[in-house]
Amino acid sequence: MTNDFLTVFRHFDQFLGGLWNTLWLAGATLVFASILGCGIAALMLARQRSIRKLVAFLVDGMRCIPFLLLAYLVYYGLPELGLQFDSWTCGVSALVLYHSAYVAEIVRGAWTSLAREQINAGKAFGFHGYKLFRRIILPQLFFASAPVVGNQTVQIVKDTAFLMIITVPELTFVASSIQATYFVPFASFMVAMLLYWVVTLVIEAGVRRVEVSASLRRAA
Amino acid sequence: MLEGAAVTALVSILAIALGVPFGLLLAIIRWRRVPLLSNAVAAYVSLIRATPAITLALLIFFALPTLGIVLSPLTAAVLTLTVNTSAFNCEIWRAALIDFPAEQLDAARAFGLQPRLAFRRIVFPQIWRTSLPALVSEMTLLIKASPALAVIGLVDLTRAASRIGAATYKPLPPFIVATLLYVLLVLAFVAIQRLVERRLHAMRSAA
Numbered sequence: 001m002t003n004d005f006l007t008v009f010r011h012f013d014q015f016l017g018g019l020w021n022t023l024w025l026a027g028a029t030l031v032f033a034s035i036l037g038c039g040i041a042a043l044m045l046a047r048q049r050s051i052r053k054l055v056a057f058l059v060d061g062m063r064c065i066p067f068l069l070l071a072y073l074v075y076y077g078l079p080e081l082g083l084q085f086d087s088w089t090c091g092v093s094a095l096v097l098y099h100s101a102y103v104a105e106i107v108r109g110a111w112t113s114l115a116r117e118q119i120n121a122g123k124a125f126g127f128h129g130y131k132l133f134r135r136i137i138l139p140q141l142f143f144a145s146a147p148v149v150g151n152q153t154v155q156i157v158k159d160t161a162f163l164m165i166i167t168v169p170e171l172t173f174v175a176s177s178i179q180a181t182y183f184v185p186f187a188s189f190m191v192a193m194l195l196y197w198v199v200t201l202v203i204e205a206g207v208r209r210v211e212v213s214a215s216l217r218r219a220a
Numbered sequence: 221m222l223e224g225a226a227v228t229a230l231v232s233i234l235a236i237a238l239g240v241p242f243g244l245l246l247a248i249i250r251w252r253r254v255p256l257l258s259n260a261v262a263a264y265v266s267l268i269r270a271t272p273a274i275t276l277a278l279l280i281f282f283a284l285p286t287l288g289i290v291l292s293p294l295t296a297a298v299l300t301l302t303v304n305t306s307a308f309n310c311e312i313w314r315a316a317l318i319d320f321p322a323e324q325l326d327a328a329r330a331f332g333l334q335p336r337l338a339f340r341r342i343v344f345p346q347i348w349r350t351s352l353p354a355l356v357s358e359m360t361l362l363i364k365a366s367p368a369l370a371v372i373g374l375v376d377l378t379r380a381a382s383r384i385g386a387a388t389y390k391p392l393p394p395f396i397v398a399t400l401l402y403v404l405l406v407l408a409f410v411a412i413q414r415l416v417e418r419r420l421h422a423m424r425s426a427a
Contacts, residue, residue, distance in 0.1 A: 061403065064360075064402070064403040064406040064407065065364070065399055065402060065403060066363070066364040066365070066366070066367045066378075066402050067364065068367035068368070068370075068378060069367060069378065069395060069398060069399045069402060070399075072378075072381075072382070072391070072395045073392070073395055073396065073399065076385070076391040076392050076395060077392055080392055154269075154270065157272075158270075158271070158272040158273070159272070160272075161272030161273075161274045161275055161368075162272070162274060162367075162368065164274065164371075165274075165370075165371065171275075172272060172274055172275045172278070175275070175278070176278060179278075179282060185278070185279065185282030185283040185286060186279070186282075186283035186286060186287075189275055189278050189279035189282070189283060190279065190283075192275055193267065193270075193271045193275055193276070193279065194267075196270050196271055196272065196275065197266070197267050197270040197271070199270070200266075200269070200270035201266075201270070
């Protein structure tokens with residue numbers, strides 16, 4: 001058993017490479033899914049009833065699908081449409097598409113629970129359009145949704161592991177290939193799990209810091 | 221394909237049947253602050269919640285045989301999902317236990333109820349009602365994590381679809397059908413939850 005862990009640590013640079021890829025995938029997904037999710041949330045709050053209904057239906061549908069199935073649909077579906085992408089691009093687009101539905105739901109929830117008075121008060125102070133959004137709405141949306149977005153980020157990190165199936169060399173893929181070469185299953189997957197754990201703890205600590213600064217802002 | 225869907229449903233239901241009570245047990249250990257064990261549970265829950273289902277499935281399927289425990293893909297699959305869901309269920313039960321009013325426990329003690337009996341008669345009937353919506357949404361998350369089990373060779377809905385795709389050289393249609401079947405499975409759980417909630421509501425307003 002000790003030897004197994006020594007084998008894993010001899011190849012630790014590969015694990016770090018896999019971890020880096022996992023973080024890169026999750027980070028890119030968080031950024032793009034946030035942007036796309038805000039756009040979708042805006043559509044969900046659109047004036048036209050038909051648009052609202054259609055977008056809500058698509059978002060709900062997306063949230064019923066397992067991520068791996070969407071990854072397969074993107075991976076095998078895009079070539080049918082005549083688009084050839086490598087597994088990275090497929091992986092990232094599937095992640096972004098999937099999680100933007102979740103982000104949209106989070107943003108919509110935070111938006112609808114935003115106090116109307118705040119917006120009216122902002123307007124009374126002469127804020128409107130972009131400035132109203134940037135100064136009054138966005139900070140509140142950010143602090144209100146931070147804990148949920150934190151959970152979603154953990155979910156994104158965990159979903160990146162599915163991409164090993166379409167051969168994206170992320171952390172679980174690396175652990176799996178090391179175990180296949182040296183037959184050290186326990187050591188190799190345990191180290192991968194511990195690395196995921198560290199990532200999650202860091203994300204949770206980050207969310208707590210945002211919450212602390214949110215309560216400080218409220219007190220100020 | 222339908223056989224695969226049945227396997228996915230079977231594995232999910234077994235994991236729920238095992239994982240929900242096990243999660244409750246873990247939550248009680250933390251709630252009662254059992255020394256050492258409580259810390260161990262906290263670490264277990266935190267680690268498992270951070271682990272992707274696919275990594276956990278690979279660990280269980282490949283590592284347990286090296287300890288002399290030989291598992292069929294089906295057993296490994298149920299074990300993986302149970303371990304995974306029990307960590308999440310523990311947090312749900314624990315939240316309900318923390319919110320449970322202490323006065324009621326004091327009252328139960330004043331009436332001379334043994335702790336075990338008080339838990340069964342006073343605490344449990346109330347916390348399962350408050351926990352139900354969160355437990356069901358965890359069940360739908362479990363179904364959405366279950367395709368991870370295809371990597372350890374379990375012929376679930378996902379693997380059945382990819383086999384058909386490999387045999388016909390047309391991977392897209394079976395995956396589309398599989399996706400729709402997953403949506404149906406998830407919706408079935410949500411429908412059951414709605415039904416139970418409506419029943420409970422009717423019971424409460426009748427009482």
